[in-house]
Structures are given as structure tokens and as C-alpha cells.
Amino acid sequence: MTSKPDYYDVLRVKPAASQQEISRAYRALMRTHHPDLDGGRADGGDLNRGALLQIMQAFSVLRDPARRAAYDRNRTSTSTIAQGAGPIVIPVRKGAGNVPAGNTIRITPVRWESGPWTETAGT
Structure with missing residues (x-):
């Protein structure tokens, strides 16, 4: 089983790199590895x-x-699964309650009979 390479390592940039840094790294590596330029090795073939x-x-x-x-x-x-951290637990609350609004997801019923999707065009 093959795993995907880390694209940031391939381009030799940090994960917080800007688009400009990524473009510069790409161009520099292409000059280094391209077979038509001096950096490309003729004997390198498949590698x-x-x-x-x-x-x-x-x-x-x-x-x-x-x-x-x-x-x-x-x-x-x-990476978090590989480190054994497991899933992130986010508390869920339903309706009104005394649960703090920090890192929670609120679930409310959907009223399909009212809303912008019930208005017909041209009426």
C-alpha cells in the first residue's frame, strides 16, 4: 500500500507558505529537475x-x-489519526438549554413549509 507524499515536503515549503512562496519553490525545483535544463541529469531517467x-x-x-x-x-x-489522537468530540445541544456556546453545534428543527425556497418565481 502506497501513501501519498507530503506535498509541502515535495516542494520544500512550510505548510503556512504563501502562494508566492509555493510558486517560487515550484519554479526552482522545475529548473533543478527538468531534463531539458542543465539541472536535469540525462542518466536520471525514471528517477x-x-x-x-x-x-x-x-x-x-x-x-x-x-x-x-x-x-x-x-x-x-x-496525521491526528496516525498519532492515535482519535476523533475530536464536539458537544451537541438540541434546542434551548444551559450549555455554554463555546465549541458546540446547535441543532434546530427545519420548517420546510416556510422559507425562501417556498416562494415561487413570478408570483
């Missing part, structure tokens, strides 16, 4: 190609804010 593909995959994920956010969520969830 150089594999590194090049990893760099391109990492950049394609980290340059897009939505894909990066999804990757970060998945990355942190797998």
Missing part, C-alpha cells in the same frame, strides 16, 4: 521523471486554494 511528476502534482494541488484547503483537511485528519 528524475518520478521526482518531476511529484513536483508537478504537488504544485497542482497547492496552487489552487480550494484543493489546498481540502488537502490540508485530509492531511491533518490523517
Whole structure:
């Protein structure tokens, strides 16, 4: 079973890196590993190609804010599970109560008969 590489390690940037830092790291690594440039080794063949593909995959994920956010969520969830921390428990309250509003989720009934979705267009 193969695990995905850490894209931040592939690009050699910190997880808090800005888009500009990610772009600069990508360009620098492409110059280093590209076979058409002086940094690319002619004898590197598959090894150089594999590194090049990893760099391109990492950049394609980290340059897009939505894909990066999804990757970060998945990355942190797998790292906490790998460390054995288990799931995060968030208290849930239903309706009115004396539970403090700190880190809770409030569940209320949905009234389907009223709301913006009941108004028909043109009426």
C-alpha cells in the first residue's frame, strides 16, 4: 500500500507558505529537475521523471486554494489519526438549554413549509 507524499515536503515549503512562496519553490525545483535544463541529469531517467511528476502534482494541488484547503483537511485528519489522537468530540445541544456556546453545534428543527425556497418565481 502506497501513501501519498507530503506535498509541502515535495516542494520544500512550510505548510503556512504563501502562494508566492509555493510558486517560487515550484519554479526552482522545475529548473533543478527538468531534463531539458542543465539541472536535469540525462542518466536520471525514471528517477528524475518520478521526482518531476511529484513536483508537478504537488504544485497542482497547492496552487489552487480550494484543493489546498481540502488537502490540508485530509492531511491533518490523517496525521491526528496516525498519532492515535482519535476523533475530536464536539458537544451537541438540541434546542434551548444551559450549555455554554463555546465549541458546540446547535441543532434546530427545519420548517420546510416556510422559507425562501417556498416562494415561487413570478408570483
